[in-house]
Amino acid sequence: GAVVSQHPSRVICKSGTSVKIECRSLDFQATTMFWYRQFPKQSLMLMATSNEGSKATYEQGVEKDKFLINHASLTLSTLTVTSAHPEDSSFYICSARAGRTSGEETQYFGPGTRLLVL
């Protein structure tokens, strides 16, 4: 399967600072990338969908000014948690969808980034 990487794998920051998480598709071009958040003992919740070269689409209840998403190239999307607070501490996971044609719709997930805000 296709490989998706995330960086950093874990980050600890002080409250009020901003944190950027990178998601890269290593061996394919990703026209669409997705960002999820997972709290302990809960399932993944989709935060937003980003398409290369256009604005991200956010799920209901997700603040677009707090979670800035940039998808400037076909292999890189970034999620910036601005002015992070302890309640933003979570496991952030990205996924990437390959191709534009049918049959290439499988999403491949990154390993996740664990964010702890003190």
Add this chain to the structure above:
Amino acid sequence: DAKTTQPTSMDCAEGRAANLPCNHSTISGNEYVYWYRQIHSQGPQYIIHGLKNNETNEMASLIITEDRKSSTLILPHATLRDTAVYYCIVRLRRNFGNEKLTFGTGTRLTIIP
């Protein structure tokens, strides 16, 4: 997307076949069944997907009933590394659209030595 129902947890002896059921009684004709698994503190791993026919790959087999209202994921020879949460997801097939994956609570599969 259609909702799925899975057992909360299951155990399976190492070396035996693990059969994970999933109900998706409201599935529509153009929705696929996808299976992912998530090992603790990692991102989900794609396993397999299908539309109508049974599918097999190097990881698992997917058996979909004729009416498509349920499916079973089969891990033929479970190992300790197969311990994970397994998610069954039904997803609309659309080209160029935003193909969201809606994760339920999944089945926590524990492989017993």
